Amino acid sequence: MDFTISPELDDLRARIAAFVDTEILPLEADPAAYDAHENIELGLLDRMRAKARAQGLWCLQLQPDTGGLGVGRMGMAVCYEAMNRSIFGPAVFNSAAPDDGNMMVLEAIATPDQKRRWLEPIVQGKVRSAFAMTEPSPGGGSDPSMIQTTADKQPDGSYRIHGRKWFITGAETAAHFILVARTSDNPRSGLTAFLFHRDQPGWRIVRRIGIMGPEEHGGHCEIDFDGLTVQPEDVLMGEGQGMKITQIRLGPARLTHCMRWLGLAKRCVEIANDYAAVRHGFGVRLADRESVQLMLGGLAMNIEIGRLLVMKAAWELDRGNFARKEVSMAKIQAANTLHQAADVAIQINGARGYSKDTVLEWIYRYARQARLVDGADEVHRMVLHRALSGEGSDFWRWPVAQA
Incomplete structure (x- = not known):
């Protein structure tokens, strides 16, 4: 490994650090900058995001043809440290969880049509997303092989989903979801990943789970699925690729x-x-x-x-x-x-x-x-x-x- 970084990466790091210093850190001392769950207030976040994007400090984790800066994982390590000098930093640069991980996985594996419909709006900051995997006992937590939520394939090729998830970060404000459910009992290929929109029927947020806090935007929610229907074009990588x-x-x-x-x-x-x-x-x-x-x-x-x-x-x-x-x-x-x-x-x-x-x-x-x-x-x-x-x-x- 070579621990030296390029002048270009150092310049990006310095620009992020300067933006955090001048634009974001002063907000932390203002009570009006916080929402009810102790994160940055959404209207203020939108204004700060516009400033960051105007300065070219946006989605550095993604490739340029996706709308990012293409710095790679090592470049991200350098820059993410600098952006999270402030508690508000990652959200401002569109590099906060769970959108961060969702954008990276969609960029890596989604079809061109899926990227257009499900990834681009997150990259543009128009919507937020969530990753629905974790379940109450006896379902899957750190061990996805224990997932109990089922997706039954219908004669027309669609899937009907039943089950429960919990501690789903960002679910209350998310529009785009990635859901992992069981399509068979095969230990290697029994899980499948699906994409769905918050406006689709057949699911509901049972509660926003109170935590020690502070909370990410959208909290950590318990979700019930009672017949959510997902079309085959919204399956990621095909049936059985969920693990x-x-x-x-x-x-x-x-x-x-x-x-x-x-x-x-x-x-x-x-x-x-x-x-x-x-x-x-x-x-x-x-x-x-x-x-x-x-x-x-x-x-x-x-x-x-x-x-x-x-x-x-x-x-x-x-x-x-x-x-x-x-x-x-x-x-x-x-x-x-x-x-x-x-x-x-x-x-x-x-x-x-x-x-x-x-x-x-x-x-x-x-x-x-x-x-x-x-x-x-x-x-x-x-x-x-x-x-x-x-x-x-x-x-x-x-x-x-x-x-």
Whole structure:
């Protein structure tokens, strides 16, 4: 791996960072900038998105012919850190979950007609989307093979869908959905992915599930399917390809979470450093206390470990690999580092950190979900153990260049 970046990528990173500094960070201190669920207010978001798009800072995760900047996964790692220095950043640049992962998977596998109807409106910022996979027990969570929602094929080739999903991020404001349901009992080809629009009959949102918060736009919803009909042209990659689609989508989407979380972790360090530099106690600056230096030094190291793991996983993805173990390692490290960063920054800021005078308490509540979403820590450690059992000492092999 070569950790140098091109001047062009560095320029893009700098422009994103400058936009965050001048346009987005000031909004965090304005109560009117927040909606009822503590995210950026939608009217304000639309105005900020227009500014970002006018400056060419839009959908950098997609290829130019799709409407993006085509920076690749490694370029995304560089830029996503910069954009998530603000809690509002990813949504402004159209790089927030779940749209981020949905756009990438549709770009990769959708037919030209599906891209026109289902992808382009998300890229243009006209609609939002959701990915409906997770189910209540005994259905599928981190293990898609447990999915209970069924899609029964009809004589005319359409599918009738019945079942229940929950914790579907963004569902309340989404117009375009990707749904994973069971079409057979085959362990390898029993799942199929479908596209549907919110205006289609046969489904409903049961509730928006209250969480520790703050929430993404559209919340995390429980959904009931009672005869939703999907036409064959709205099947992704064909019947039986659902498991493959989840693998194509979830790996890169998990990694983009990590990229964003590292940006927030760095923001926590920034707030802690700034406060420690000016706050005195018992005649000594906090920044001069060894205990504070140890906390911040250790945190800086953990963030850098996370960055290296993320970049290695991004490099593997750019080479065309699934990077399962690399993504799992990055996921564990980035999620736990974000939680640690928010906790340490609050500790250093004291009562100020626990208050709403800074965004630290927002980040702290948000950070706890990081160790759960897209697979809990324990699930990813199991993935790593499975790789270790299969590869032995080759788990740590060096990639060798071709002669």
